[in-house]
Amino acid sequence: xxxxxxxxxxxxxxxxxxxxxxxxxxxxxxxxxxxxxxxxxxxxxxxxxxxxxxxxxxxxxxxxxxxxxxxxxxxxxxxxxxxxxxxxxxxxxxxxxxxxxxxxxxxxxxxxxxxxxxxxxxxxxxxxxxxxxxxxxxxxxxxxxxxxxxxxxxxxxxxxxxxxxxxxxxxxxxxxxxxxxxxxxxxxxxxxxxxxxxxxxxxxxxxxxxxxxxxxxxxxxxxxxxxxxxxxxxxxxx
Amino acid sequence: xxxxxxxxxxxxxxxxxxxxxxxxxxxxxxxxxxxxxxxxxxxxxxxxxxxxxxxxxxxxxxxxxxxxxxxxxxxxxxxxxxxxxxxxxxxxxxxxxxxxxxxxxxxxxxxxxxxxxxxxxxxxxxxxxxxxxxxxxxxxxxxxxxxxxxxxxxxxxxxxxxxxxxxxxxxxxxxxxxxxxxxxxxxxxxxxxxxxxxxxxxxxxxxxxxxxxxxxxxxxxxxxxxxxxxxxxxxxxxxxxxxxxxxxxxxxxxxxxxxxxxxxxxxxxxxxxxxxxxxxxxxxxxxxxxxxxxxxxxxxxxxxxxxxxxxxxxxxxxxxxxxxxxxxxxxxxxxxxxxxxxxxxxxxxxxxxxxxxxxxxxxxxxxxxxxxxxxxxxxxxxxxxxxxxxxxxxxxxxxxxxxxxxxxxxxxxxxxxxxxxxxxxxxxxxxxxxxxxxxxx
Numbered sequence: 230x231x232x233x234x235x236x237x238x239x240x241x242x243x244x245x246x247x248x249x250x251x252x253x254x255x256x257x258x259x260x261x262x263x264x265x266x267x268x269x270x271x272x273x274x275x276x277x278x279x280x281x282x283x284x285x286x287x288x289x290x291x292x293x294x295x296x297x298x299x300x301x302x303x304x305x306x307x308x309x310x311x312x313x314x315x316x317x318x319x320x321x322x323x324x325x326x327x328x329x330x331x332x333x334x335x336x337x338x339x340x341x342x343x344x345x346x347x348x349x350x351x352x353x354x355x356x357x358x359x360x361x362x363x364x365x366x367x368x369x370x371x372x373x374x375x376x377x378x379x380x381x382x383x384x385x386x387x388x389x390x391x392x393x394x395x396x397x398x399x400x401x402x403x404x405x406x407x408x409x410x411x412x413x414x415x416x417x418x419x420x421x422x423x424x425x426x427x428x429x430x431x432x433x434x435x436x437x438x439x440x441x442x443x444x445x446x447x448x449x450x451x452x453x454x455x456x457x458x459x460x461x462x463x464x465x466x467x
Numbered sequence: 468x469x470x471x472x473x474x475x476x477x478x479x480x481x482x483x484x485x486x487x488x489x490x491x492x493x494x495x496x497x498x499x500x501x502x503x504x505x506x507x508x509x510x511x512x513x514x515x516x517x518x519x520x521x522x523x524x525x526x527x528x529x530x531x532x533x534x535x536x537x538x539x540x541x542x543x544x545x546x547x548x549x550x551x552x553x554x555x556x557x558x559x560x561x562x563x564x565x566x567x568x569x570x571x572x573x574x575x576x577x578x579x580x581x582x583x584x585x586x587x588x589x590x591x592x593x594x595x596x597x598x599x600x601x602x603x604x605x606x607x608x609x610x611x612x613x614x615x616x617x618x619x620x621x622x623x624x625x626x627x628x629x630x631x632x633x634x635x636x637x638x639x640x641x642x643x644x645x646x647x648x649x650x651x652x653x654x655x656x657x658x659x660x661x662x663x664x665x666x667x668x669x670x671x672x673x674x675x676x677x678x679x680x681x682x683x684x685x686x687x688x689x690x691x692x693x694x695x696x697x698x699x700x701x702x703x704x705x706x707x708x709x710x711x712x713x714x715x716x717x718x719x720x721x722x723x724x725x726x727x728x729x730x731x732x733x734x735x736x737x738x739x740x741x742x743x744x745x746x747x748x749x750x751x752x753x754x755x756x757x758x759x760x761x762x763x764x765x766x767x768x769x770x771x772x773x774x775x776x777x778x779x780x781x782x783x784x785x786x787x788x789x790x791x792x793x794x795x796x797x798x799x800x801x802x803x804x805x806x807x808x809x810x811x812x813x814x815x816x817x818x819x820x821x822x823x824x825x826x827x828x829x830x831x832x833x834x835x836x837x838x839x840x841x842x843x844x845x846x847x848x849x850x851x852x853x854x855x856x857x858x859x860x861x862x863x864x865x866x867x868x869x870x871x872x873x874x875x876x877x878x879x880x881x882x883x884x885x886x887x888x889x890x891x892x893x894x895x896x897x898x899x900x901x902x903x904x905x906x907x908x
Contacts, residue, residue, distance in 0.1 A: 437475075
């Protein structure tokens, strides 16, 4: 069934500040067109998707045609053609996560939320999609919300998670900052505007550390740097 | 010593990702040492160490650096670039993301050293967009490194200048292919380029460019500090050094294990508690879904570039995805094939059309709604993709299918004779039998 057109009255407009920030991004690169991907993230940070206005803004600032910008925007999965929810929920259903429980989690969330792949709830709170591998296979099955990790999920924990999102009370990511940022806030970070939250959260999750822990229990270390190569330090010394 | 933590040695310290946490363990000392060396001597050092690309292909890193034209003539006179491939997206691969979260400064230091060696004044870290906390940590590490004088103008008073930018991708597995990555970084659709010319002469902005994986670059500071012989004292004859192995799937302790190249899966499983209780290993990938499947018969294969090739697979990214006897191989292969179909960039016909049709056939097979001839059609399609695609994505797409059918043809046939999948997907979940997991029928 074709989806209704986007209700643009609910979409915040791109402003002169957006344009100024787009120029700030362009200034970071040796050649202007390299700024296009972060600029599209910037558009999503204001509007929650890549709108026709966003494509126009990028084309004007970079001296490209709208077709050239549209061709790029539609190539990459993270650029959305309809507004994402405040919380964009992704369930990994690539083989390993799928087998370990991702399929059951995605099926459960679809039913629980009444949403299909790439659909957004009527109140704009939650959008849902299934993901390809998100490089967290040692924490499978993995759910991402706004590209933050929610590791080692079950159908129940994932339902609880989306209920908390609906209630406006999102739990902190497993390996991330103490507060879950919105889809738009996260898109600003992807555009290259750091939010200062990188210092929060753990250095590593438990699975990241299992090998190191076993090495320590066994007393295994890398050979020390030879004295001739580095007189002061070895890799193990504090 | 079975395990040799170097990259991961301090990940258990709560501030390992900060500049203080890094400098406490001789962080940025390698940069000082490197800047006192001649760039060509650094290239020789990395060549001598035997470091090979950790992104999957295993190409010698120092040799790649040596291909960059130097001097005032021709291509050598153009700006040089270093681009770090942090687009980790190969199914099963999960080493660079936790590494950059736990110690982004080791990467930043490696970037500075490598850029100096190839005489680049501009470096990019192209990181996949779907891992925002990793992107924050990289952005902040680069900021901290600038503030501390490890990046920017006149680094450590050496007269060497380097600008580093963290660039977030936007969701495209193909951008892990180095020429597609360069197109993406130039603001185009991420589609691979015809080679030659190679990136070493005509890379980013048609200028000399090195594209290296995160782990390769992050290994460089330790080589500078410890020397080539120290690095080569670990590993096997042609596969030198330490590396990160990522264990996942139906194992007791999934996670990151840092060991010399050449460790076996049997060793890793024995020391980490093995497969989950009551189950046996059915099939596994040595280095992501693009590397042909192996079985319990291959537990003693040394996990280095040569030995894994010798049994018909590839070391790849050392992503050891282990599946137990509850897992349907047809389902696993279908899912991987769906992935390749989704991620095929569309540039070349064999991959674009082939992956699409292979999904159709595998769906019929999984449902038991196919014939024996469909299995042969599947293999025939693979034959028309492998070696005939524009880049390695197409080749990779055939790996799970060809190896899956070779090893488990009976199981494919069983789907046809029993009218569908004989496996219970609930049994293969990690929460099988756990009532609090809330599985609804």
